[in-house]
Amino acid sequence: MTNNSKIVILICAAAVFIAVSIYGPRYPTHDQATTQSKEVPHRNMPPRSILAQAANDQISHEPVESTSAREEVLKVIGDGLRSLENEDNAERARLAKTGHLAMESFLQNWNPVGKTTHELKTLFGMAKEENDDYLLYSFDNGNYAWLYQFAIRDGRVVELTRPLSE
Amino acid sequence: MPVEIIRKNDNSAYDPNSEALGVSNYVTNNELPATSQFGDTNPDPENFRLQARVPNATTNSVQMKLEVKRDGAVVSTTNYTLDKKDGDFVRGPFLRLVTDTNDDAESGDQTILVKLGDKIKVSYDIAAGSKVEQEIQVGRPASESNNEPDKPWKHDIREVKVRIVAVKDAAGNACITDAKVNELVNNANERLAQSGIRLKRTQDTVEVIEPPSKPADDVGPAYTYDQNYRDGHISGHLTSPSEDEIAFSLSKDGDSNSIDIFFVKHIVPAVAIAYYSSQNKTGNPALSNFIVISSDAVRPFTVAHEIMHILLNQGHRNLEPSTALFYSPTSQFKTTAGKKRIGPYPQSKTNNVGDDDTTTMRANAETLP
Numbered sequence: 001m002t003n004n005s006k007i008v009i010l011i012c013a014a015a016v017f018i019a020v021s022i023y024g025p026r027y028p029t030h031d032q033a034t035t036q037s038k039e040v041p042h043r044n045m046p047p048r049s050i051l052a053q054a055a056n057d058q059i060s061h062e063p064v065e066s067t068s069a070r071e072e073v074l075k076v077i078g079d080g081l082r083s084l085e086n087e088d089n090a091e092r093a094r095l096a097k098t099g100h101l102a103m104e105s106f107l108q109n110w111n112p113v114g115k116t117t118h119e120l121k122t123l124f125g126m127a128k129e130e131n132d133d134y135l136l137y138s139f140d141n142g143n144y145a146w147l148y149q150f151a152i153r154d155g156r157v158v159e160l161t162r163p164l165s166e
Numbered sequence: 167m168p169v170e171i172i173r174k175n176d177n178s179a180y181d182p183n184s185e186a187l188g189v190s191n192y193v194t195n196n197e198l199p200a201t202s203q204f205g206d207t208n209p210d211p212e213n214f215r216l217q218a219r220v221p222n223a224t225t226n227s228v229q230m231k232l233e234v235k236r237d238g239a240v241v242s243t244t245n246y247t248l249d250k251k252d253g254d255f256v257r258g259p260f261l262r263l264v265t266d267t268n269d270d271a272e273s274g275d276q277t278i279l280v281k282l283g284d285k286i287k288v289s290y291d292i293a294a295g296s297k298v299e300q301e302i303q304v305g306r307p308a309s310e311s312n313n314e315p316d317k318p319w320k321h322d323i324r325e326v327k328v329r330i331v332a333v334k335d336a337a338g339n340a341c342i343t344d345a346k347v348n349e350l351v352n353n354a355n356e357r358l359a360q361s362g363i364r365l366k367r368t369q370d371t372v373e374v375i376e377p378p379s380k381p382a383d384d385v386g387p388a389y390t391y392d393q394n395y396r397d398g399h400i401s402g403h404l405t406s407p408s409e410d411e412i413a414f415s416l417s418k419d420g421d422s423n424s425i426d427i428f429f430v431k432h433i434v435p436a437v438a439i440a441y442y443s444s445q446n447k448t449g450n451p452a453l454s455n456f457i458v459i460s461s462d463a464v465r466p467f468t469v470a471h472e473i474m475h476i477l478l479n480q481g482h483r484n485l486e487p488s489t490a491l492f493y494s495p496t497s498q499f500k501t502t503a504g505k506k507r508i509g510p511y512p513q514s515k516t517n518n519v520g521d522d523d524t525t526t527m528r529a530n531a532e533t534l535p
Contacts, residue, residue, distance in 0.1 A: 084482055089402035089403055090401045091402070093402030138494070140494060141402065142402065143397075143399055143440065143475070164437045165437060165495040166436060166471050
């Protein structure tokens with residue numbers, strides 16, 4: 001192999017590396033996710049950077065590409081909040097845990113304090129429990145749940161707590 | 167003439183020799199009208215009412231005394247006025263047996279506080295010196311066996327054996343007191359009574375043990391479980407148990423029909439985890455039918471809720487009624503509207519979730535899944 005050939009190969013490898021670093025790996029669609037192994041629940045989690053970007057995008061209302069990523073994250077959260085609709089134990093456990101992890105990541109870049117209950121429900125759907133004092137969202141794996149309790153005053157979130165469940 | 171004072175929800179007479187009163191599964195302020203006419207019936211199959219024969223045609227009401235007896239002693243007495251008349255008989259309002267003081271505070275004297283095994287004695291004077299009385303047990307004796315879903319008045323009392331263990335904390339003390347355990351067991355008995363089930367402890371006091379050693383810790387310092395407990399339900403089933411789970415399974419009592427309840431200082435990520443049989447895919451039966459509970463986060467109904475997991479042999483369900491004991495998260499308080507009920511009751515029927523729970527739990531109570 002000539003020196004020129006080696007240089008070309010190195011340039012190509014660098015280009016591939018940069019492309020993968022920037023664009024991939026992509027977060028799978030719901031259909032893709034559900035066809036993957038059910039034994040590895042973390043596998044379908046979106047990379048943290050994408051979640052963070054999605055959260056930022058939501059705040060800045062930027063490009064279609066980012067909005068799409070945000071919607072995918074919110075879909076993971078929504079699926080996790082409806083985990084018990086699945087009869088299969090493995091699937092409900094996977095959905096609950098990935099949803100909970102997606103929520104954790106989402107909240108790192110999205111501060112719920114000050115948001116209205118309407119905004120919460122627009123993002124996450126109906127709460128498992130709702131009254132004048134709080135909205136409770138639950139990612140239930142069948143055995144226990146990860147809970148997110150948004151305390152409400154005058155129609156707005158004043159605090160997020162994480163009570164334990166049975 | 168047979169004494170037929172105690173009447174069912176359809177006004178037919180109870181036979182105390184083969185039938186018993188039962189604790190209601192209904193939300194206490196639901197379907198318990200303050201007054202009912204003589205011929206009215208009631209949808210709660212465990213509601214009952216009292217009937218008396220009037221001494222003469224001009225008498226329109228009778229005073230009836232109802233006593234709750236426990237271990238031979240009267241623990242409460244209530245007088246009722248029976249004034250809904252038809253012919254020679256009068257009837258009172260429908261009554262309901264309940265098991266905690268919150269429910270007992272509802273609906274005046276129409277709720278009666280009991281435990282399984284209590285006796286209800288009713289009596290009235292039909293004439294000077296002439297008393298009519300009848301006595302009936304709450305739940306049929308444990309020696310009998312009946313689990314017909316639509317005949318709760320035939321149900322025998324079923325006993326679930328439980329072994330209660332407190333793991334020592336980092337300071338070397340039991341992580342939970344006897345008094346707190348007694349309170350939780352009492353709460354569980356109050357809740358499970360609606361299914362005719364009560365707990366039978368294998369020891370009168372809490373068994374205190376050293377933290378179960380994990381294999382890797384055999385030569386190291388004792389692991390305390392004060393902060394961490396690893397849950398091995400990685401894929402919705404228990405296929406690869408954690409070292410913690412193996413350690414606790416090795417600390418069980420060896421009785422396949424007792425539930426071992428381990429209190430530790432604190433576990434993550436839940437208040438409690440129940441190891442019910444259908445989730446155990448390890449092939450090792452020791453990894454079934456035990457419960458691990460955070461003593462520093464336990465709630466009033468945690469023990470009862472986790473026992474439901476074991477007896478139903480299943481996880482949480484979609485559309486669980488918000489008043490159900492199997493709803494997660496459980497209630498922080500014992501209020502009437504709290505998550506306290508076990509199917510069948512109207513909400514379980516409406517949601518089509520848990521309507522068979524009493525039947526299933528009773529079937530599994532004495533021979534665990």
